[in-house]
Amino acid sequence: MDPMIRLILAQGMLGLNNGVFYAMLSLGLAVIFGLLNVVNFAHGALYMLGAFLALILYSYLGTWIGMADLHIGFWPTLILAPILVACFGMLIERFLLRRLYKLDPIYSLLLTFGVTLVLQGVFINFFNASGTPYPGMPESLKGVTNLGFMMFPKYRLFVIVFSIIVCLAVWFMIERTRIGARLRAGTENPELVKAFGINVPLMVMLTFGFGTGLAGLAGVLAAPIYSVSPLMGANLIIVIFAVVVIGGMGSIMGAVVTGFALGLVEGVTKVFYAPAANTVIFLLMVIVLLVRPSGLFGRQG
C-alpha cells in the first residue's frame, strides 16, 4: 500500500478514536440543551469525574475502606461510574440549576462554569495535577490487532465500536420511542406536556442525569487511553462546544455525526500539517457560523 494512503488511514483511525469522545460528550450536551436550554459548562468536569471514579474504584476505594485487595475492575465500573456521575448531575439539577430556570440562560452557564472550577480544584488538591495512569485495563482488551495498514490497540478498537453503539442507541431512544417523544414534546411545549399529566420537573431532572451520565461513561472509556488528570475535561470542553455549534445546538444526530467527523478531520490534518490540527476545528466553526449559523444539522430559524 502506498505509504501516504497508509498514513492517512492510520491517522484517520486515531482521529476517529478521539472523535468518540467528541461525539459522546457533545451528545450529552445536546440532550441537555435540547430539553433544559442549559449550556452545561460542567460537562468536561463530569467527564473528568467519570475517569476519576474509574481510578478511585480500582486503586483507592479498597484502601479507604480497609480492604486493600479490593479492586473494582473495568467492566463493573463501566456501569457503576456513569450511574454515580448521573446521580451527581441530578443533585446539581435539583438543588442548583432548578433555581435558575426563570432567569436568563447566562446564569446557568455561569453556575455550571463555577461547578467546573470547584470540581477541578478539589481533584487538583487531592490528586496528581498532571495525571495518573489507569491500571485496570481488562486483560481481554490488552494487545493489538493488525488492521492491515497499522497495528491498532484492541482497547481503542473496542472504544470506537462500543461508543458507536451507545450513540445509535441514544439516538434511537430519543427519536423513535415513547419516552423520547415525551422528551421532545417537553422541549417544544412544557406547559402542554404538563397538561397531559406528565411530571415535567422529574423528566428534566432525569434528562440532566442522563446527559451527565453519558459524560461519565466517556470518562471511564478515556481512563485507560489517556492519563486520569483533573484538567482532562478542561482541555476537551472547548472542542466539544465547537462540535455542538458546528452540528447545530440541540441536534442529537448533528452532535454524533459532527463529533466523529471532526475527530477524523483533525486526525487527517496531522498528516499534512500537524500544528494546524488543533485549529482546524475552529476554522470550520467560523465557516459554518458564517454560512449556516444554526449549524449543519440545526433547524433553520
Add this chain to the structure above:
Amino acid sequence: MKSAIYAGVSAAALALGAHGALAQDAVSDGVVKIGVLGDMSGVYSTGFSGKGAVDAVKMAVRDFGGTVLGKPIEVISADHQNKADVASATARQWIDQDHVDMITDLTNSAVALAVQQLASEKKTITMATGAATADLTGKACTQYGIHYGYDTHALPVGTASAVVKNGGDSWYFITADYAFGHALQNNTAEVVEGLGGKVVGSSDVPLATTDFSSYLLQAQSSGAKVIGLANAGQDTVNAIKQAHEFGIVAGGQQLAGMLVLISDVKSLGTDVANGLQFTTGWYWNQDDESRKWEAEYEKFSGGEAPTFPHAADYSLTMAYLNAVKAAGTDDPDKVRAELGKMKIDDFFAKGGHIRADGLLEHDMYLLKVKQDGTDPWDVADVVRTIPGNEAYASLEEGGCPLVQK
C-alpha cells in the same frame, strides 16, 4: 523615668544592631537556608524532583552535622508545577522574605532559566540539577548560577554516537516543545550529523502529553531508522509504551531515549526497555562507594532507589556547605569563589570541578538496560565511561558571555 526607658530602648537597639552586624559577617540571619524548588506533582516528580530530591538534600544536611559555622541549616521545598511564573514568584518570596541562601533542584529547563536569572540579579546562588538545557551555563549563564549533574550537550555524546555507530544513521525526533526539548534535539542532531547521520524530521509535542500515538505514526512513516525521544520523565515513558502498543518497535524502528532515568526503566519494565542505551550522570550500581551511599539513601528515604539527579542533590548540598565552611561566611560572592576553587570528588562526581561558567564538569556513563538484574533496581550495566572533558562542551564552545574575552 522617660529618659531611662529611652536609654534602655536605645541600648537594646544598639545591642541588636551590633548582633545583626556580627551575624552578617558570618552567616546572614543566623541560619543557612537551602530551598528545593522542584516539580513535586507533575511529569518530573518521580526521578528528577519530588520527595526523592528533598530527601537527598536533607540527608546531606544530616550527614554534614546539621550546622555550619555554628549556625543551623534549614531545608525548605516547594512545587513549581512546571510553570516558570509560579517558580519565579516562589523564588522571589524565598529570597526577599525568607532569606534563602541557595536554591536547588530547578527541574524543568524553562523554570531553571527563569529562576537562575532572577536569583542572580538578587545575588543568590542557584545549583540546578534536574534541568538539562546547556544554555544554563552557555548563553544564559550567570555569575551565581551553577549547573550540577548533566546537560543537553553531555547526554547525546554517549547515547547518540553509540546508536549511530551501530547503524542507526537516520533520525526522526519526538521533542518536548519547550526550551529543554529543543536544546536536546539540537545537541543530538549535532552529534548525529557530525558522525555522518541525518535528521529526516521531527514532531514538537506539548509537555505532559498523554497520547503520543499520532506523533509516533508520523515518525513511523518517515522511514527513519531511529526515533529519537528528546523528552523526559513521564513523557518518555508514555512515548516508549505507546511505540510498543502500536507495533512500531516490532516494525523494525529503534527508539533512542536521550534522557532516561532508572526510575523510567523501572516503570517501563526491563522487558519493554531491554537493550535500551542511555546516558546518565551517575548509576547507583557503578562502584562500591555508590552502592554504599545508595543503601544509606534507601534507608533514609524509605524504599525507592535514587536516580542520578537525587545523587547530584546530595553531592551539591555537601559541596555548598563545605564551601560555606571554607569561606567562613554564606556571602554569595565568597561562597561562589570557594565552589570554583574546590575539587568535587565524591561518590557522585569523579574528578569534577565547577567551571567559571558554572558547569560541573565530571564523568558521564553510558548504560545499557539488562533483564537479569539481581536487585529490582539493578536494571542496567555501565558499558562506557565518558570522560568529563569529552562529554561537556569546552568553556569556549559553551559560549558563556561572562567568560568570553
